[in-house]
Amino acid sequence: MSTISGWGNYPVIQAEANGFETATKLQEQLRAPGEAIAYGNGRSYGDAPLQKRVLMTRRFNKFLAFDEAGGILRCESGVLLADILEVFVPRGWFPPVSPGTKYVTVGGAVAADIHGKNHHVEGSFGRHVLEMEVMRPDGTVMVCSRNRHPEFFELTIGAMGLSGMILNATFRLKPIKTAYIHKQTVRADDLEAVMNLFEEPSHWTYSVAWVDTLARGAALGRSIMIRGRHAAPEQLTCTAQRQAPLKLAPQRQVDVPFYFPSAALNRRTMQAFNAAYYHRCRKGTEQSIVDYEQFFYPLDSIGRWNRIYGRRGFMQYQFVIPKAAGRGAVREILQHITTSGLGSFLAVLKLFGEQESFISFPMAGYTLALDFPVSLQALDLFKELDAMVAGHGGRLYLAKDARMDASMFARTYANVDDFRQAVALLNDSVPTRFASFLSRRIGITP
Amino acid sequence: MKQALILGATSDMGQAFARRCAAEGFGLTLAARNTDVLGLLANDLRVRFNTEIETVLFDALDMAGHPTFYKNLKHRPDVAACFVGWLGDADAVHKDFTAARQVLDTNYTGVVSILDRVAEEFEARGKGIIIGVSSVAGDRGRQPGYHYGSSKAALTAYLSGLRNRLYASGVHVITVKPGYCHTKMVEHFDLPAAITSDPEQVAHAIYKAMKRKQNVVYVLWMWRWIMLAIQHIPEALFKRLRM
Numbered sequence: 001m002s003t004i005s006g007w008g009n010y011p012v013i014q015a016e017a018n019g020f021e022t023a024t025k026l027q028e029q030l031r032a033p034g035e036a037i038a039y040g041n042g043r044s045y046g047d048a049p050l051q052k053r054v055l056m057t058r059r060f061n062k063f064l065a066f067d068e069a070g071g072i073l074r075c076e077s078g079v080l081l082a083d084i085l086e087v088f089v090p091r092g093w094f095p096p097v098s099p100g101t102k103y104v105t106v107g108g109a110v111a112a113d114i115h116g117k118n119h120h121v122e123g124s125f126g127r128h129v130l131e132m133e134v135m136r137p138d139g140t141v142m143v144c145s146r147n148r149h150p151e152f153f154e155l156t157i158g159a160m161g162l163s164g165m166i167l168n169a170t171f172r173l174k175p176i177k178t179a180y181i182h183k184q185t186v187r188a189d190d191l192e193a194v195m196n197l198f199e200e201p202s203h204w205t206y207s208v209a210w211v212d213t214l215a216r217g218a219a220l221g222r223s224i225m226i227r228g229r230h231a232a233p234e235q236l237t238c239t240a241q242r243q244a245p246l247k248l249a250p251q252r253q254v255d256v257p258f259y260f261p262s263a264a265l266n267r268r269t270m271q272a273f274n275a276a277y278y279h280r281c282r283k284g285t286e287q288s289i290v291d292y293e294q295f296f297y298p299l300d301s302i303g304r305w306n307r308i309y310g311r312r313g314f315m316q317y318q319f320v321i322p323k324a325a326g327r328g329a330v331r332e333i334l335q336h337i338t339t340s341g342l343g344s345f346l347a348v349l350k351l352f353g354e355q356e357s358f359i360s361f362p363m364a365g366y367t368l369a370l371d372f373p374v375s376l377q378a379l380d381l382f383k384e385l386d387a388m389v390a391g392h393g394g395r396l397y398l399a400k401d402a403r404m405d406a407s408m409f410a411r412t413y414a415n416v417d418d419f420r421q422a423v424a425l426l427n428d429s430v431p432t433r434f435a436s437f438l439s440r441r442i443g444i445t446p
Numbered sequence: 447m448k449q450a451l452i453l454g455a456t457s458d459m460g461q462a463f464a465r466r467c468a469a470e471g472f473g474l475t476l477a478a479r480n481t482d483v484l485g486l487l488a489n490d491l492r493v494r495f496n497t498e499i500e501t502v503l504f505d506a507l508d509m510a511g512h513p514t515f516y517k518n519l520k521h522r523p524d525v526a527a528c529f530v531g532w533l534g535d536a537d538a539v540h541k542d543f544t545a546a547r548q549v550l551d552t553n554y555t556g557v558v559s560i561l562d563r564v565a566e567e568f569e570a571r572g573k574g575i576i577i578g579v580s581s582v583a584g585d586r587g588r589q590p591g592y593h594y595g596s597s598k599a600a601l602t603a604y605l606s607g608l609r610n611r612l613y614a615s616g617v618h619v620i621t622v623k624p625g626y627c628h629t630k631m632v633e634h635f636d637l638p639a640a641i642t643s644d645p646e647q648v649a650h651a652i653y654k655a656m657k658r659k660q661n662v663v664y665v666l667w668m669w670r671w672i673m674l675a676i677q678h679i680p681e682a683l684f685k686r687l688r689m
Contacts, residue, residue, distance in 0.1 A: 002636060019633055021456075021483050059458070059630065062490035087494050257640070 004054060007306050008045040010313030010374050010402055011437070019056040023167055027139045029055060030432040035445075037436040038161045040105030041080060044112060045316045046402030047437035048160050055165060057107055063087070064168060071173040072130065077107030077166040082300075084173070089292070090246045093173035094230070096128040100348075102297050107166040112399040113158035113360035117206035117228075117296075120353035124362055126157035129171045136164040137430040155422050158360035160398050162423045162434050162444060178245040180231040181206070181295040185286045187278070191221025191331055195366070198225075198351040205229040206295070209349040212274040213370060214267075216338050221331070223349065224281045228295050237289055248291050255303035259311045265373055270345055309373055316400035317382055318369035320352060320362065325392040330366045333388050337370065340381045344370040359419050361397040369400065379403060398438060406443030420444050449473045451523035453504055453560060454530035456483040458629035459579065462649035463527060468495045470653070475519055477504035506530045506556030507548070516563040525656065526564045527577035528557055533631045536590035546593050553597035558604055565608060568617040575656055576612075577620045578605040579648075582664065584623070585673040588689055609661065620655050621662045624648050625669035641668060 005012040017039065020026040029036075032053070039054040061078035071093050073084065081095050082102040088094070097109070098116045108114070113126040122128075131145040134156055142164075144153040156163045184204065188194035194209045204227035211223040236242045299305050306314070321329045337344070347370040355362045372378040386408045389396065395412035396404050410416045423444055427433040435445035450467045454460045455476035468474055468491050478484045481503055488499040500520050505511070532552035539546045561576060568574035583591060584598030602621055609619035626632070626642040643666045651665045664670040679687075 002634070017633070019630065022486070024482070062486045063493035064489065066493050 004039065004042065004050060005313075006045050006047060006049065006402070007043050008314050008316060008374075008402060009306060009309070009311070010315060011047055011050070012313070013050055013052075013437075015051065016053045017056050018053070019059045021059050023135060023141065026055065026060075026135060026165060026167075030135070030137065030139050030430070033431045034433070035435040036432050037434060037439075038077075038107060038111070038165050040078065040108040040111075041103050043101055043104045044108065044399040045314075046400065047441070048112070048398060048401075049108075050437040051435065053432075057105055057165075060167070061105075071175055072170060073173055074168060074170040075106060076168045077105060077110075079106045080104065081106070081109065085292070088173060089176070089179050089248070092176055092246055094176045094292070096122060096172060096174050097125040098296050100297070101300050103300060106169050106171075107161075108399075110157055110166055110169055111159060111161045113357065113362075114399065115350075115352070115362050117208045117350065119355075119362060120207070120351055121205050123353065123355060124357075124360060125171075126357065126360065129157065129169050131170040132156065133167040133169075134164045135167055137426050137432060137434045139430075141167065154358045155419075158357055159419070159423075160438060161436065162419075162439055163426060164434060176230045176246075177233050178231045178236060178241070179248050179292055180236060180241065180245070180289050181228040181292055182231040182235055183226065183228045183288050183290050183295055185281055185288075186225040186227075187281045187283055188221075188223045188225055190219060191223075191334060192327070194221060194223040194225055194349065195327055195330075198349075198366075202227070203229065207350065210277070211334075211347045211349050211368070212278050213334065213337055213344045213347045214271045214274050215278075220338060221334055222278060224278060226295075231289055235289060241289075248293065251293050251301055253301055253303055256305055256307040259307045261310060265309060267341065273345065309371075312374045314371050314373050315378060315382070315402050316369055316371055317385060318367060318397040318400040319385070319389045319394050320365050320367040320397075321389065321392050321394040322363055322365040325365070325394070329388075329392040329394075330368070333385060333392075334368070336384065336388065337381070340377075342372055342375075342378055342381055344372055347371075358415055359413060361395065361399075363395075365394070367397075369397075398442075401438070404442060406441070409442040409444075416444075447471065447473045448524045449475065449521045450525040450527065451475045451477065451519065451564075453477050453526070453528040454506070456480045456487060457529045457531065457631075458645040459624070459627065459648045460527075460529035461487055462645035463529065463652055464491060465494070466646075466649040466653050467525075468497055468499075472525070473498065473500075473521060475500040475502060475521055475523060477502045477515075479503070479505050504560075506552050506560070509551075509556055509559040512560045513563055516560065516567075522567070523564070523574070525575045525577065526561070526568075527579070527652070528561060529579050530557055531579065531581075531631065533591075533594055536594075539593045549593045550597045553594065554600045554604070557601060561604075561608065565612060565617070569612055569615045572616050575618045575620065576608065577622060577652060577656070578608075579622045579624065580605065582623050582625045582669050582673050586676050586684075588684070588687075618659050620652070620660060622648070622652055622655070622665065623662065623669065623673075624665045625672065627665070641666060641672070 001014045002017040004015050036053040037051040039049040057078035060076045062076045064074040099114045109125045113124045115124045134142050206228040209223040209225045215222045233245050349368050352362045354364045390411045439445040450472040456478040484501050488501045534549035580602045581598040583595040584602045587595045605621040626637045648665045655663045
């Protein structure tokens with residue numbers, strides 16, 4: 001038995017964890033009766049990859065083929081984005097979509113249909129997938145794409161592993177000339193200001209805002225907007241960079257070797273941190289050239305940073321509010337969070353572009369993600385936020401969720417019934433049924 | 447271009463070492479029993495490094511076939527690393543000698559069989575590096591797992607003697623002793639994170655040992671001291687312990 005959890009360390013469970021290196025070995029494992037779900041690298045926050053028996057994909061991590069002409073990569077689902085960066089940045093290629101950490105598996109990227117700071121320009125990960133091979137619960141392998149078994153293809157993207165085990169995916173990388181990002185930082189005094197920045201026409205590929213959710217009154221929603229685009233070789237400033245524009249110096253890694261005591265993170269310390277972070281950015285606009293690690297994955301340089309939240313763990317609440325609901329909806333929700341008195345470190349605000357998917361999270365509108373240490377008050381706050389989010393036609397991100405109930409899910413995702421039915425059909429009369437703690441909680445599996 | 451022969455290449459440590467060698471520009475000959483995984487590994491390395499990889503079927507237990515296996519390698523190796531190992535089921539192994547034999551032969555006899563052939567060629571030409579992956583389990587026999595431990599103890603002694611014999615001809619022998627490591631072999635064991643290495647760390651330590659011509663390498667470093675302490679426990683006390 002192994003101890004497993006998501007990144008929030010909430011919940012933590014004992015499970016039978018089995019790896020596999022070939023599709024044949026996986027098929028053997030699917031002959032055992034009971035429920036199981038895929039476990040990639042455990043970077044989702046809640047219970048999406050948790051089950052009494054989990055199928056570990058980390059050793060199913062081989063590169064299969066790369067077409068240099070079109071930047072088309074085919075690899076097994078256990079490959080990490082970190083592996084792709086390591087191998088392909090020096091060759092002038094970058095993942096089409098990148099979340100806040102590079103330590104996610106390709107399988108996870110598809111199953112959660114992850115998004116990054118470039119959603120309004122380039123959409124979610126699923127958009128870039130050309131083809132996939134998926135092993136259904138009955139052990140048969142489906143090769144699917146937009147032209148081949150398109151319904152199964154659409155179902156799998158965002159299905160959180162419930163349609164079966166993604167074996168491999170073929171997707172397009174984007175060409176880059178340097179490993180650096182031209183970065184712009186702008187301080188915004190309040191929510192209106194940062195939303196104006198998001199909505200103004202711009203040539204920036206990547207945009208994200210760090211919001212101080214502890215700031216009140218006139219300063220509600222004060223933020224630091226960070227934008228970026230891949231730097232051209234001419235923009236590199238120092239000689240070392242110019243000589244090897246696609247190469248990065250080895251990154252320094254620190255580690256959090258033990259769990260912090262739960263008292264370490266409280267309203268006062270968080271307020272101090274947020275204020276310092278906000279004021280660190282000078283008024284106005286700053287530009288710089290940074291490497292892609294610093295721009296995309298600042299937290300990855302701190303190993304096991306989730307331990308800063310202590311043993312009780314933490315929960316993420318990430319919602320999206322449709323554009324149609326207007327700016328006032330986001331303000332109302334932010335106001336409610338600020339008033340609650342529950343601390344959150346810097347929260348992340350992004351503006352999504354249009355997306356119409358079967359069961360994925362993104363929709364055109366603002367998305368805000370916040371961390372909270374696990375507590376009963378936080379759970380109560382989330383319940384209140386659920387009502388507000390649902391009331392405005394929004395929804396929550398399953399890759400972050402640890403506590404949403406079935407009625408909230410049904411209320412906010414249009415294709416719930418079809419999703420439930422599709423999963424039930426796939427799991428019909430098979431020894432190993434694909435189901436997770438998440439799927440049971442949100443009412444997709446019994 | 448230097449050539450590395452990796453025996454037991456489909457093991458987690460073997461795969462990590464193969465990646466490391468390929469990254470450092472070595473040509474690779476990968477040898478293992480599981481040809482499915484071997485093929486996937488070779489292809490993965492080709493995509494990553496755009497380099498040619500030779501794959502050969504190798505079974506440590508097919509000792510009669512070892513001379514032919516070694517003679518028929520397309521590229522003569524400059525470095526030969528052996529990652530072959532079998533843990534066995536500690537409960538079954540002391541009841542069933544066939545199971546015990548598999549542990550002993552895989553970890554010791556089979557390794558001696560192939561490394562003697564490698565040593566022969568390396569000694570004749572006066573250069574090369576031989577790497578044997580033993581284990582801290584060989585530093586003292588304890589229950590459970592003493593069939594595995596004793597086979598590794600035997601391997602450690604063999605490598606020490608080999609190192610001694612080959613010194614005069616300029617061939618270097620490295621003994622690698624991993625402590626706890628997150629590999630397939632111990633997938634279902636709950637290991638204390640602070641002293642458990644990743645296969646990549648073992649690969650890195652071996653590569654460093656090659657560059658520096660080290661003799662005995664413990665991975666992670668603290669296992670040298672852990673085992674020193676364990677070795678010094680008086681037998682009268684040790685026999686009562688259940689570690």
